[in-house]
Amino acid sequence: MAAVLVTRPVRLPLEPVLKALAVAACYYVAGRLGLLGRVVVEGVVVTPIWPPTGVAVAALLVYGVRVWPGIALGSLLVIASLTTPQIGTLLTVAGNTIGPLCAMWLLRRVGFRLDISRLRDGLALVFGGLGAMLVSSTAGVGLQVLTGGLQTGEFWSVWLAWWVGDAMGVLLVTPVLLVLVGAAGRLRRAGWTEMVCLALAVVILLPMAALSRMSLLFLVFPLLIWAALRFQLAGSMVCALVASVLTTFAANTQRGAFEHLSAVEVMVKLQAFNGATALTALLLSAMVAEQRATRRSVQNACNELAEVLEHLAAGEAPPDASASHAVDAIADDRPRPAPGSRPHR
Template sequence: MTVARREWLGRRGVAVLKICAVAALYYGSATAGLIQQLVRSQVTPLWPPTGIALASLLLLGPWVWPGITLGAFLANVSLGPSIPAVLAITAGNTLAPVCSYWLLRRAGFRKEMDRLRDALALIFLGAFTGMLVSATTGTGTLALAGGLSAGAFWPTWSVWWTGDAMGVLVVAPVLLVLRSAHWPKNAAPSRWAEGLLLVVATACVGLVEAGPAPLLFLGFPLLIWAAFRFQLAGAAPCALAVSTFAIIAATHRTGPFAGHDLLTNMITLQAFNGSASLTALLLAAAVTERNETRKEIERACTQLAEMVARIAAGEYRATGPHGEGEKDENGGARRPA
């Protein structure tokens, strides 16, 4: 076997392993998402696989779509009313993140999400627009298969769409952050203490959200704090934690979700999760863009100061300390170079 053939087989083997890893992550996150189901067995208020699928396409490339298809099929095969219905739902679950990926690429999306336009693109193109495909395909398939009544179509569609969109808004940014995450080497002890305090405060808010008092709004100061001080690296995990706590409270009908019907709880939950995600992403992107602009201004000012200093030094050498031209060795005036 030639070296080129071995290298080709090695690359193929790595690609197959990555596709299998995407399928495993999709299936595992789908199983976790179905634990918090509120409407039917396929419709949840937060569908993490959509965020994993879109992040996989952005980080690895569009060639990993078979992993999304395989994971979606395994997740739905035990839930669908029939194999044709499962295949249709799987196709919608695959096409939705692929469409989102294509729209983001067309919009010039950067995986670092260090610009406000990147956050807006992820929200309106990746989440709200791309996930229309999966929600429409899945709900329509269930209706045609007899799994939904005519009056339940639009409520199920809305929950399906918002659940898929929330998966993109909440899960995908965390995975994109993990891509470039690194252990800070020169971080001050106070910085570590602040990060630990943020984690503890987020956990305490989760306990409060699960209590009897309707105190969901306590999560927003944490999101603002995380975005301003840690940008996307802090805001994305904080938004994921706050949304997860809210979903758990809604599932168990505690806190602000106690004593209300399903429709009211779904509206409250999705409005809160959407507001939390939008606040975290937009504020973190705006702060990051502001910091980068400030650094560019500082670099430009430093370069300008160095240039002025070199020009001034050159004039000083040319005119002498008293404004007179330098003398040559015979006492004559030397022309500046």
Template sequence: MAPVVGTRELSRPAVVALQTLAIAACYFAAGRLGLMRRLTVEGAVFTPIWPPSGVAVAALLILGIRAGLGIALGALLVVLSLSSFSSIQFSAVGIVAGNTAAPVCAWFLLRQVRFRPDLSRLRDGLALVFLGALASMTISATMDVGLLVVTDKLAPGDFWPVWLAWWVGDAMGVLIVTPVLLMLYAIRAPVGMARWKEVIILLVGACVLVPLATHSTISMLFLVYPLLIWAALRFELPGSVLCALFASVMATVAATDEVGPFARLSHTEVMVKLQAFNGSMALTALLLSAVITEQRNTRRSVERACQELVQVLEHLTAGNPPPGPGPPPAAGGDGRG
């Protein structure tokens, strides 16, 4: 017995270390991916969607508070990739702290309201939007942009425009990336062959309509919403969040390239238009799929209750007691000694 206990005690720190390194690697990869597309507002460079914030919140919801160390390590690696180790200053350390504190705050708030990672209730979608994204990401935006002002890297008059861009980018990362990761973590068995035909039609439609809507010189971003509603109605959360992710990526590419509906706009106008589109689309995907899933779960519960009631009535009409727990039959024979 002693060797078994010793192996478990040794393996647990190793597992935690591997999880920490995996989270740090995913955070760093998401950060480098997000930095590929940038916008400039008031001279400050920011990303319209900051995927690491979504990775961090998902890791905390799946693994708990022990994921915090991996998040901090990943944030430090992102900062190191942008500057040499010798040039790291107080502001960089503060940015790492802010990018770690915001997801931890999101995890704590979601835990207080008994958030379910499967997003099967409307209240879960609302909690992720308002607590996990909009409220918690104010911490990272305030700390990061405030440190830039304190260290004279940003003019005080530019605080609010840059803060808004930073906050929305972090919030979009949570709204778009976190549901996808939670869905992949709890992925179910593949759908039947009959539904694969509809999946293929939906994919073809997305590959045609989304690039057209995001790159056409005519403003046709509204074409994405019927596709999003179709995905939510037929495939619930997996369909809606994947469709929203693809549309958001294509819109971000068009905005940073300043083509399609984002052409001939100022940088501030591009930021406002892109974030308004991403935010409304993410809200539609999350809340609509949550409502549909909740209604279908309620319907299944009612159907099960009706089936149980029918079984009880059948036993009563047949003169038999309804199935269920009851006293055991009396032991013995016909009563003769």
């Protein structure tokens, strides 16, 4: 009898491949947009805000580790759009991939929530982004030193600009993307009238603050506070991102508060402003979300307790087991007489 060999077609997992390609495309588009605000520090192209790092971290948090090839491919495509890739380019690609992976690992280790509804989530994103981006900046600038494209004495200035740009991408872009995919908070507890008023204030005041010669950058912070208090993460981070983009444009064209400043002064002032803007929007919105969640929990507990007391006053059993447990917990908290003591009349 002839043996019959049954073969099954090998099917590649299509969904992870499509997700990785989508991440690569988003990374490349974000990179091209980020390069519009590029500056040259010691002959090396850097950006005050590098959006691809925010795209990479958000993609890893939402879709998992399986999309890391998309980050590597997107990084390679961005580099190829600037110069001819070489063997040393692989080190830069590896750094741009490992940095977001380290950020994801750090955030998951501390129990980071995608909705950024707690202050600890905001702090975790800050420290995770700042710490993990040390990998990508060190790999990228170290490659320039090893290949002779950068002198050893110029390492720290370029490294600082690279690191801050990557970190600002995480702090400004990642929360906005988490909002867009529905993982983070949405617009709540505010009507359309207030939303339109805030949008008009942003459209009018932010260009004035960024481009005015009177150095009115401080006008940004009342808008950030308003957006964080009323619209939480969705409003404050979008406002912060718009402010940082306009300020970066003003810095690159040396307009407004950046007029007549040296290149070093422009970078220091711009990075300080972007950092303060991102931290204010992120941490304040996380704190507001946490307080509102606590208030809702207390209100729900009070409503359940009131329902239990109504049933007990009517001589009925509590409506559910949770209510009975609540009554038992309240009874357990009542003071008991000491052993041997007489009860008070």
